[in-house]
Amino acid sequence: MNRYMNDIIDVLKVDFDINISIFDESFLTRIINMRISDTKSKNIKEYKKLIKENIQEAIVLKRLLNITYTRFFRDSLIFAQLQKIVLPSIITSINQQRELRIWSAGSSGGQEAYSLAILISEFEEELGIKIPYRIIATDISETKLKKGRSGIFRKNEVIDLKLKYIEKYFTSRGSEYIISEKLKKNISFSYFDLTDDKNIKPPESIYGDFDLVLCSNLLFYYNPEVQKKIIVKSELSLGPNGYFITSEAEKVLVKDFTKLKQINPTSSIFKLNNQGAIL
Known part of the structure; x- marks a missing residue:
């Protein structure tokens, strides 16, 4: 996990009391990369700055990480x-x-x-x-x-x-x-x-x-x-x-x-x- 990813984890924990370190690294990386694209951030460093300054983005990220999908008699x-x-x-x-x-x-x-x-x-x-x-x-x-x-x-x-x-x-x-x-x-x-x-x-x-x-x-x-x-x-x-x-x-x-x-x-x-x- 790169430094900026760890920084995002720390920012969410310290500033917003949101713990995303519990998630699988590949799943976490995929969701964050998706948000980098959706927010038109240039890179993970810029996205880290966005998330630190915008609580709404922290809430969106948390919601995406907690999304579950199911259907009747799924398996x-x-x-x-x-x-x-x-x-x-x-x-x-x-x-x-x-x-x-x-x-x-x-x-x-x-x-x-x-x-x-x-x-x-x-x-x-x-x-x-x-x-x-x-x-x-x-x-x-x-x-x-x-x-x-x-x-x-x-x-x-x-x-x-x-x-x-x-x-x-x-x-x-x-x-x-x-x-x-x-x-x-x-x-x-x-x-x-x-x-x-x-x-x-x-x-x-x-x-x-x-x-x-x-x-x-x-x-x-x-x-x-x-x-x-x-x-x-x-x-x-x-x-x-x-x-x-x-x-x-x-x-x-x-x-x-x-x-x-x-x-x-x-x-x-x-x-x-x-x-x-x-x-």
Whole structure:
């Protein structure tokens, strides 16, 4: 990392209390180069001067670094394994004796959380039982959290969903699709910073003990130290026999954690390392 990049990190930390050193260096470089171009700065030295003199540019940079993108059932392979292996295993072990607890970390606009709720609702219908569950969806973007709470999505955001899911779980209103209250009532959206050392788990969860923690397409934005911190937090938030899910590209980052074992050699789904069989 060159001197001016380090200077930008220092300026943001000292002048604006914004810590961007947590991010992966290549990701950080790409975003800053984009802002150099967008602001028509001649070079990184000139951009450093701009950011020191203009708090709005600091805010823009911070927002770009924290942008998350998702969609319903984003990773079809992971959701297939959730549907066929993980959720049936959890539901069977709980046997309606307690609430199923799920944490969607870095939830963005709630598409991941609502996708999970759809799968659970489908299981309820298939098995003819009521499955009590709570999904805690967290993010650091109040804009994204507000969207998740609203449960309102544009047509292009639901276009990849199966038609039967749209018909069963959404109400159309013009160009908007509104998620059903049946699903919304089981999901809460709250602010939580995975990089903050103060809390291991979302305060709203009280004691953690999640059956399932999803942290997908998020780890690779951060440097190795922060990646480890996030994985450890997720691991400590799991209850007995809990599952941790990350993306295909990020599973290599989790393999060294001895308490988390892949459910199969190629999977990006991990389970707490209990004695005996993984499933």
